[in-house]
């Protein structure tokens with residue numbers, strides 16, 4: 001699916017979002033859930049039942065980063 005920047009109207013580039021932890025680059029695997037109970041458990045230590053993943057996209061013109069959810 002082609003995604004466009006809402007401002008520039010050009011195609012977004014898919015990116016890998018990384019977190020710089022302890023001096024190293026760690027690829028971030030973002031997930032999400034719609035369930036409040038599951039979300040509470042996730043905060044205590046690991047998401048047990050996710051609804052899907054989050055993908056990142058970059059506009060190379062304005063540098064805007066957009067996140068889109070993809071259901072499992």
Ligand SMILES: [Zn+2]
Pocket residue numbers: 005006007008009059060061062063064
């Ligand atoms: Zn843009």
